[in-house]
Amino acid sequence: MAHEHKLEIFRGLLKFKSNVTKIWGVFVFLSIVTIIEVYLGIVKPEFLTETRFLAMKLLNWIFIILTLVKAYYITWDFMHQRDETKALRRAVVWTAVFLICYLILILLIEGDYIYEVYKQNYVKFDF
């Protein structure tokens, strides 16, 4: 697929004329996302740090989602997964995503459990 590039991003909302302009377009998009992240990280708006969703601050959810968005565009456009066959793309992405989700789920639940043990079960930790 070396010489054919799919030039649309955002599900066809934005179509670039050439591969080079697409690269710059994706760079601009990634920069905007990074600037938003840094801005939120410095300002830390109170309504985002106070609201919690699934045991995590809303702000942290935003950071994680924006990170996944960035990861998507790096993989799809910089690493050309958009131009690869569906089979290759799925072999790479689904494998990694499945295993990583499993790992995170197990480890975070376990970590939280140990925290509760320290906190409630008379394990003297601060003397």
Next chain:
Amino acid sequence: MDATVAKTGTEGKTWGGGNRPLNASYGKMMMWFFIVSDALTFSGFIASYGFSRFKFIDAWPIADEVFTHVPFLHGVPAPMYYVAFMTFILIFSSVTMVLAVDAGHRMQKKKVIWYMFATIIGGAIFVGSQAWEWATFIKGDYGAVETKGGKILQFLDTEGDRVAIGDFAVELPTERATHERKNGIWYQTEPETLTSFSFEEVKAGFLANDNLLVRTQYLDENGEPTVLSREESVNKIVNDGKLVVEGANLIRNEYGHPLFADFFFFITGFHGFHVFSGVVINIIIFFNVIIGTYERRKSYEMVEKVGLYWHFVDLVWVFVFTFFYLV
């Protein structure tokens, strides 16, 4: 000769061979193989960071207070800006890398050379920045006192601003005998570096200054480290204080939990090693482009393969940035 030629009768059919269902060359496939396995390695590290963080969720250092320095701006607290700069450098070097790959597809040797050169420079700046970040982290900032339980106590004035231990510690006349194997316990050695003040000096200085308070590493309900009252502070220092910590290493960390420093060194170090090796591989390919190897081969796919690796390094940094500096 003819007798040995095997004909299966399936030529041109699905199972006749010669199919390329993934339509990718062997080299590219193997690069993807490597990237998936390396991604799992990094996820293991970052997930174990999450594990330790959840385990000590109420006593984890706040990254904004740890990484506040920018080179040449001494004493100006500027959290995030330098890491943001590093992130941009890495994303930008990713962009020049894709542009090099694109120019390679068009067989434009000159452009490939210049774009790869820019990529290498970007990578070098990133590794240098990371080294600086490490040095600042190891050197430390304000200094702190470690309790007998291995907890960190930091110092604040009544306005809530951090105070460095060097600002209030008093010089006490002390005699310190150097531990030697011949007159001490033979298997124990002197610590490699001594802190600039002893705990006794910090304690005396703390007791002499009524406007100093202690901040523990435990977070209150607002997610801010708990500040003790003057009375509690004195109690804490006198009863629990044990030694002075300056900076961070694998055992002690003036910013809070030592695991924070351990994971920081390990994960950013492992990532930095990837960037470093990426720069080295880029340099090799860069010279191959210059001497015309791929021009003769009539394919710049090698540039694409190192490009994949380089983007992967960028991808990992995006996650490290989020989980170490933002969340």
